[in-house]
Amino acid sequence: MSQHRHPGAPGRAGAVPALPDLPEATVARLPEYLRALHNLAETGHETVPSEGLASAAGVNSAKLRKDLSHLGSYGTRGVGYDVALLIDQIEYVLGLTQRRAVALVGVGNLGHALAGYDGFASRGFRIAALLDADPARVGEEINGLVVRHIDELPRIAVEESIAIGVIATPAQAAQRVADQLVAVGVTSILNFAPCVLSVPEGVDVRKVDLAIELQILSFHEHRKASLTALPATGGSALTALPGGFGATDTQEAIGT
């Protein structure tokens, strides 16, 4: 096991890419490590121990080491990880060595903001097309890109080698857009519309729903309030807090 394995190192052409299939949870954290590593590189660190990188990324060091070990990692015992090397390694695994082209569909409120978001460009992506179904919006220029009509998607997809589609339309339009994206061969979709998309096997969809995030926070607020719901805590809490907390079984019976 402890053979040093460097599966598909960045530089090496010809070798099999050999992407180990990483645990999904690990994949979701790699980008965070990458961001932290870039920060470290900028502040002149050449090497970093798991503890340091972990805290910069907001995880514990055991988790970090386990995650990195899945990539057949580049750490040196007694020293830590080589920052530059690890950046290359993670960028390679995430497929960021090529700058993927993104098509953004729906240039309303949110779409506008996304079109102008420079975090995409700076972190490995290129917004290659802005699309909308509303003729009134077609032709508008945002950040140097002209909005095109969604019907032009098939041509644009080929011309620009679109790899990822971002849906920022209203919910009722989203499924139709997803179908159109899939039809032109897009297999990765980031969906901001508050609805479930159905797509064929092999297409990946990630969903971001801002209201859902707030609702999850709301739950925790509610819970925190219900726990502190006793003394003179000027809590903005519930207007009518039931006094009785005593009923023994009321709480108990929930889990059954």
Next chain:
Amino acid sequence: MSQHRHPGAPGRAGAVPALPDLPEATVARLPEYLRALHNLAETGHETVPSEGLASAAGVNSAKLRKDLSHLGSYGTRGVGYDVALLIDQIEYVLGLTQRRAVALVGVGNLGHALAGYDGFASRGFRIAALLDADPARVGEEINGLVVRHIDELPRIAVEESIAIGVIATPAQAAQRVADQLVAVGVTSILNFAPCVLSVPEGVDVRKVDLAIELQILSFHEHRKASLTALPATGGSALTALPGGFGATDTQEAIGT
């Protein structure tokens, strides 16, 4: 143990709030169920079987039933769930019976979009304040709200009973803003800045990072490509569009 227990039903005052501590994974799905239920209610359904609600929410029915059972649910065997009742139940658990006030800090690109996003209002929240540190932005009116200076936060937090803070500033300003929010008693933060926030115990932070989402998709793209990257049929990929999407996975072959 299958006593029917309705812990802290919405309408009933006097009952113990009795928030069961739901598994985190369940909490994260409740908002999705809620959205699906609202759709069902609008289309005239009074009742729905677990199978139906599950598919509307994009999960499988076993998971749905298990999730709902944690709330001491309201299903009827042989029939399904009462839509209206379940909506009340979930809204109660999520703490959506009170319309929580949100302070949005950072009205740049993304902040603007968030300020104008009506999904917040329609799903239980009220944007009560827009704040920014840049004097040039203070005074601007967005969607009927005037942007205030961040230094006014302490007063505004009290006046408006701010329950949740949303950070949409650049990364380097985010920690400072988080500290300010915490200082005025905010215990729930939604962070759009690409950085880790450190906050005291008891404060919940959720993070949304758009570039990270894309990078995760990129990984899967990379992997899909590396799997199909074998035999004679090189990279003709995109140019030859598969006829239609007959659910057969011709799609897979998006070459690099």
Next chain:
DNA sequence: GACTGTGAACACGTTCACAGCG
């Protein structure tokens, strides 16, 4: 007969703690 609620089995993810290397 149809559907919920749930124990029991399983899969996945995290943490611990330490062996082994530099």
Next chain:
DNA sequence: CGCTGTGAACGTGTTCACAGTC
């Protein structure tokens, strides 16, 4: 000695399959 890499223990979340109820 310091730090990584990793088995083994633990905890959480998911799925199965069926008993129980309407």
